[in-house]
Amino acid sequence: VQETVRRRRKLKQQFVQQSTSTSTSSDDLEIAKPKLPPGPTPLPFIGNLLNLSKYEKNPYDGFSQLGKKFGPVYSLMMGSTPAVVINTWDTIKEVLITKGNMFDSRPDIPRFGLYFGGDRQHSLALCDWSEHQKRRMTLARSFLMFKGHEECFQAFKENVQSEMPTLTAEIDSKLNHPIKTKKLLSYCAMNIFSGYMCSKKFQYSEENFKDVVKNFDFIFSDINNGHPTDFLPGLQPFFSSYFNKIKAKTQGIRKFFLDNICKEKLEKLRNDPSNITDLVDACFANLVAENKSDKWDFETILYILEDLLGGSAAISNIVMRFLGYILQNPEALATLREEIDSKIGRDRAPTLEDRHNMPYSQAVLYEVLRLTSSPIVPHVATENATIGGYYVEKGSLIFLNNYEMNLSADLWQEPLKFNPNRFLVEGNLKKPAHFIPFSTGKRACIGSKVVANTTFVVITTLLQRYDISLPEGVTPELPRGKISLDWNPYELIFSLRE
Numbered sequence: 001v002q003e004t005v006r007r008r009r010k011l012k013q014q015f016v017q018q019s020t021s022t023s024t025s026s027d028d029l030e031i032a033k034p035k036l037p038p039g040p041t042p043l044p045f046i047g048n049l050l051n052l053s054k055y056e057k058n059p060y061d062g063f064s065q066l067g068k069k070f071g072p073v074y075s076l077m078m079g080s081t082p083a084v085v086i087n088t089w090d091t092i093k094e095v096l097i098t099k100g101n102m103f104d105s106r107p108d109i110p111r112f113g114l115y116f117g118g119d120r121q122h123s124l125a126l127c128d129w130s131e132h133q134k135r136r137m138t139l140a141r142s143f144l145m146f147k148g149h150e151e152c153f154q155a156f157k158e159n160v161q162s163e164m165p166t167l168t169a170e171i172d173s174k175l176n177h178p179i180k181t182k183k184l185l186s187y188c189a190m191n192i193f194s195g196y197m198c199s200k201k202f203q204y205s206e207e208n209f210k211d212v213v214k215n216f217d218f219i220f221s222d223i224n225n226g227h228p229t230d231f232l233p234g235l236q237p238f239f240s241s242y243f244n245k246i247k248a249k250t251q252g253i254r255k256f257f258l259d260n261i262c263k264e265k266l267e268k269l270r271n272d273p274s275n276i277t278d279l280v281d282a283c284f285a286n287l288v289a290e291n292k293s294d295k296w297d298f299e300t301i302l303y304i305l306e307d308l309l310g311g312s313a314a315i316s317n318i319v320m321r322f323l324g325y326i327l328q329n330p331e332a333l334a335t336l337r338e339e340i341d342s343k344i345g346r347d348r349a350p351t352l353e354d355r356h357n358m359p360y361s362q363a364v365l366y367e368v369l370r371l372t373s374s375p376i377v378p379h380v381a382t383e384n385a386t387i388g389g390y391y392v393e394k395g396s397l398i399f400l401n402n403y404e405m406n407l408s409a410d411l412w413q414e415p416l417k418f419n420p421n422r423f424l425v426e427g428n429l430k431k432p433a434h435f436i437p438f439s440t441g442k443r444a445c446i447g448s449k450v451v452a453n454t455t456f457v458v459i460t461t462l463l464q465r466y467d468i469s470l471p472e473g474v475t476p477e478l479p480r481g482k483i484s485l486d487w488n489p490y491e492l493i494f495s496l497r498e
């Protein structure tokens, strides 16, 4: 502990010296006197992990509780890694926007590499920022955020809508009985994603496809939960079978895409390099780029595909949560139905364009996201810096407490109550600036539009066609602080509407 404190004092001194040597005005000299954030005293080896141990299921709740004692910005030692927790909108903005370039890395957690063939830099979400990442994200964003890409939006729209008859046919074959709904929604979401990104869809009955979707859900759930080795890497030898399981599952996923998508796609591109019809083609175009520095290797593309297709697991989980909440809130369900019946009716299928005309359905999604309170992936300081006037050393982990932004009684009335109307003002959708379920700034989520659009079409299709209920005695468990639910969290019963 003394060593850590000594090291941090030395770093602070260096930082102050650096700042003062380049300062010219008295204002700059003021800025050059930051104080260290307060925080609980760390123990040797484990740091402050004990302070968080009783919040194992939702560490961000723990971050909020410790904030009541230590203030809105405080320091922790996660094992031997220094960390800073920030609990206010002003400091979150400072990290994500004003000083975004100083906090754009990700933590070096052993599992992060394991998901991506041993190197987390292969991942879009878990890598540090780099020129290579910028190029990958520019390409991915153009396909997923649709900005200025009307043809992408149209292709996505056709994909989502054309998957709905497959989903309803599956449900129709099991009417009035409990159905493993999350499983069906996972197949549906994966087909929408692979249809759109790779121009390829699969049968829900294909064994390989079923395995890969289940493996993706496992990995997604694993990422959503913490693990003892994250901050105590010395424990890795005790978890070798768990690590091997992750390795086997991710290798299986990669092999599936290699065999079922990439080989075919490469062949097509070799025959006609100008024939670019989807995101995989656009990635492969970089494989054969003429300028050497623009070239991507085959692995890069495989991992991009894996990362983005894996996003489909977020969809099935959030749709399950959406259904779980409205089934427990009959008033919201009735209002949602009324909106569907009045704006779409019963005679035509819902379309993506309907979304902008249906603010209540959007407000319900916001309320589901607020109560879910999925964390922002931790950022890492790339240089010595300050947050809220406190000194933060290079390499510190930054926990941006979204849970506090979503559930603080200072920011919301009756924060634990399910009330979509809080997002409506005179019938129009309104969201407070501090509500950022997809984060903001240079590392913000690029899946937000895909989430909003897919969830909208799936939910409206189901509610337009079916009465949905929970089996007798079942109450959905909807844990906060993560998106993922179990593989079969609760079954649902569908019957055709009168």
Ligand code: HEM
Residues within 6 Å of the ligand: 124, 125, 126, 137, 144, 307, 308, 309, 311, 312, 314, 315, 318, 374, 375, 376, 377, 378, 379, 437, 438, 439, 440, 442, 443, 444, 445, 446, 447, 448, 450, 451, 483
């Ligand atoms: C309900 C669903 C989802 C939620 C709540 C969500 C939320 C988030 C959040 C909070 C971040 C971290 C941003 C930051 O560190 O500042 C993130 C990153 C990311 N998300 Fe999502 N996400 C969802 C679904 C998706 C989907 C479906 C995709 C892909 C199709 C996706 C792709 C990504 C990527 C690639 C990043 C990394 C961005 C970067 O590090 O530069 N997300 N997401």
